[in-house]
Amino acid sequence: MVERQIGVALWRQIADRIRLSISNGDYDATGMAPPETVLAAQFGVNRHTVRSALASLADEGLVTAVQGRGTMITRKERLNFPISRRTRFSQGLGNQARDLEARLLDHAQMPATREIADALGLAPGAPCIRLDLLSSADGRGVSCSTSYFSAERFPQIAAHFATLGSITRSFAASGLDDYVRASTEIVARHADANELVLLKLSPGAIVIEAQAINADLQGRPVQYSRTRFAADRVKLTIET
Amino acid sequence: MVERQIGVALWRQIADRIRLSISNGDYDATGMAPPETVLAAQFGVNRHTVRSALASLADEGLVTAVQGRGTMITRKERLNFPISRRTRFSQGLGNQARDLEARLLDHAQMPATREIADALGLAPGAPCIRLDLLSSADGRGVSCSTSYFSAERFPQIAAHFATLGSITRSFAASGLDDYVRASTEIVARHADANELVLLKLSPGAIVIEAQAINADLQGRPVQYSRTRFAADRVKLTIET
């Protein structure tokens, strides 16, 4: 059932198992998780251990416990992130989560590498600005991203983002009112050490990496980004 | 660096980080892991905690500690499992591990579902035999598989496997001397609860699932199997 002394706390193993059951629809009949005492018996642990697991799931926004009634399942599915020509991070997740946040981790000006120059249509070595972002929904890390912009065209992008907290609004403040997704490439791989920490993933977790280029309405690239999603928290839907 | 109170023991987080460094080739210059005291300082933990991490890696056969010298890296790469027309589990892993084992977890006779009947070229509902196997290398779970065989053609397959410990030899004992891989489909997904336990994976780990059909030299399907590999321990090489 659950294993001891493998370096993963019992409550964590149980939380992962319950999360899986929720997403498998095992509790769809009632919309409630089984009572704590039942889960405790099922997993062969103390009720307090189950409570720790449920508390962590409540923290993720998956369940809500109500005294006297039971533990309701409040979100079953993964966050669905639609990818289309008009992909916007905050719009896309929209009403799927209460609390959306994009935090600026780091930024710097740097010469464009070959890869970046190709993507943005710049000369290799041209100045570009890098933004490292961490996006969270309901206080839980959903994705971390690295974006590149032409430093010539968007010199204030970092400052704008720091105050506005959104790429779309930062573009608007830079005089770019609209933009579209020009291309997206998607791969899946294991999270590296940095991503494990940023997204608070379990060891061995998967990230889905989307390499995207956004362009203005004239088709000129304005943003090249590599976004790494926590694969167990999101579902990407490609809209054509 | 490493995080506390997330339900994953420090030594486990550190072991995972070091394993990643090894497979990334970070220590290729010397072929040795950094000294325990250096690692301890690097991760901000006590030397004993690092020792627990290294002990677990030694248990996996990745490193070997030698008193006075240091900790040598004894296996860098993932187990490479070649997939070709003549795929054989034990042959494929061959000299990459000292100790190969395939254990029969369960077996049963059952009517073929639509999926199984299609794969094996049987009528739906025809009797078939299911074998659940767990394969290990150096005492560490590498894959678990579910295989289906025609009960009419291979009535003794389970008994043969139980004594012979190999599908190839079980086929031989049933009068089938040679067979080839007819088709293979590969997907990656999160391990389910059962796989987590069988393969002793971390919560959230990936499995690579290979759905394969083996056929005799006349092209008649003889085995339909779904093998789930621990994605962080193997690499599949498709040989065409």
Add this chain to the structure above:
DNA sequence: TATGGTTGTCTAGATTAATAGACATTTTGG
């Protein structure tokens, strides 16, 4: 051979995780 650097082992203590039990509080339904 002596020295510095490394792993191995031991003891002790602090912190965190898990168990155990009792009882309060709230909701639901007869």
Add this chain to the structure above:
DNA sequence: CCAAAATGTCTATTAATCTAGACAACCATA
């Protein structure tokens, strides 16, 4: 309104994990 069933809270205890320090054993090499 009462009883059953569920979550919330509290205390106490045990087990596992991590820290701290000291020293032994071993290897390489100057």
